[in-house]
Amino acid sequence: MPALPRSSHLLVTVTAVATLVACRGDRESSGRATLSYYESYDPRSLDPALSTDVPTGEMVTLTYDGLTQFDADGHLLPALADRWTAGGEGGRRYVFHLRAGVKFHDGTPLTAAAVRASFLHVLDPTTKGGRPWPLYPIAGAEAYAAGHSRDVQGIEVLGDTAVVFTLAEPLAIFPKFLAMPVASVVPTPLPGSLGERPVGTGPWRLVTWQHDDYLRFVRNPGYWGGAPAAETLTVRIVPEPLTRAAEFEAGRLSVLEVPFGETARWRRERPGDLVEKPALRVVYVALNNRRGPLRDVRVRQAINRAVNVPEILATVYGRRGIPSRGAIPPALAGSDTTRPRYDYDPGAARALLAEAGYRRGIDVQLWRTAANVELSRVAQAIQAQLAEVGVRVELVERDA
CATH class of the missing domain: 3.10.105.10 (Dipeptide-binding Protein; Domain 3)
Structure with missing residues (x-):
């Protein structure tokens, strides 16, 4: 160690x-109108500024997007920004150009001002309980979060279509920080009930949240990355790993991370259902x-x-x-x-x-x-x- x-x-x-994941085979899943996923406990909020745990972060990722994103193998890809450039200010300046035509679930167009307002919301000292550190590399961000400054000088907008970040010091991995759920973009002006009724640009739109029971989403047909194949997604709150396994085997979950204690049995009895990476x-x-x-x-x-x-x-x-x-x-x-x-x-x-x-x-x-x-x-x-x-x-x- x-x-x-x-x-x-x-x-x-x-x-x-x-990770050892069991998935429904193509014949079972093709044509399905809904997908069923799970979390081990209820998300704390659907406000990206409060995404400090895995269930909250995963639900935020369903409903919102960041400027960048990770693919399934951890590689960085464009998201709401279709490109960016680095250089100037001794390697401290980044310019992110927004993808054209993106709209929030309520029809509001994505703008550079919304990006800036989203980051200020995360850094706002009155936003209690969050972890804004991924934005601290931006010049002035940490002082603003501590209540020592009235603005963040390291965030500026270029019209409606680009955002400039000036960092306190060079940081090559900064674009990766912007793929984290806390850096997701929300509309401006900020909806007052964002934690319960999120408004994002993501592939799924929340329609129902029965706390400690389930969340139900419908697909975003106008999603910039292509609409999901399924019409609805239900995320159930199932705390116990063995209960989740039983629900999958009964056909009530679409995907499952196999419980560690069940690894040998699943490899022996259901190898065709498993994906391991x-x-x-x-x-x-x-x-x-x-x-x-x-x-x-x-x-x-x-x-x-x-x-x-x-x-x-x-x-x-x-x-x-x-x-x-x-x-x-x-x-x-x-x-x-x-x-x-x-x-x-x-x-x-x-x-x-x-x-x-x-x-x-x-x-x-x-x-x-x-x-x-x-x-x-x-x-x-x-x-x-x-x-x-x-x-x-x-x-x-x-x-x-």
Whole structure:
């Protein structure tokens, strides 16, 4: 596992997890008027400014678009901006040209002013509970979000069809930040009930939201990227993985991420329904290295040595993953697959603890959320494995 002594967090037990998806065959799905998907819990809002979790981000992506987007393999593509240029201001200036003819679900045309207003909404200090950091590279954005400035000088419009961003410093990956749900574009003036009744440019338009039960969408026939093939999309709230699997097998879901504990059975019994590919997902435990024994790099190294990552992959994740060599999944640019990782070595872990002055062990807390079955099992496995080297772990339930 990577040691990051200069960071406030250290990654431990990091695994890149593969996605195993079951899909309805062509004969079953062809001609279907509706698709049925699921989330594990209710989205917190459909306002992009509050898209801080996976269900919210996924629902925002159905109803809105950003200036850029990722394809299924994580490659960056144009979206509401059909092109952009970088250069000038020492590599800090980007010009995004808007796609012509795009309209919001209410018929309002997309304009550069709407892009600017959307970003100001995300950065507005009165927008509580969001995570606006993807926009912080823009000059003046962080000061505006902190309430120290009345405007963001790094965002300017060129007529109705282009937006100019000037960054505080060069950042080559900035266009990728604009593909995140929080950077989705909303109409101006901002609808007052955006969190419950979204108005976007996306492929789907929300018609019903029964909280904690389902969301129902209809396709956007005028979608700039081509209208969806199905007429409607129902997203059900189904918290339990095994319940979702049963609903798929009963024909009530169109797609399913196979529960990790069911991997072997599905590979054996339904191989024709499965699609498997690397996921852009990293599972890790963050260590607070600013307090207590964890300030000592030897203690952090000992914890890494004491956790049996291959065993957790086998018992919790159905062997759908690999031990990570860093914080970036192998499928993403910047990943270093040659970087050395920590091997499981409880003897070395005990020696490191003793060298750090903790021969009798240490007491730590591990925060977890009970809402995720696999992560709860990972926390229990870590607790048991660390106990063998004298690290006594108290599991603490926290909200996601």
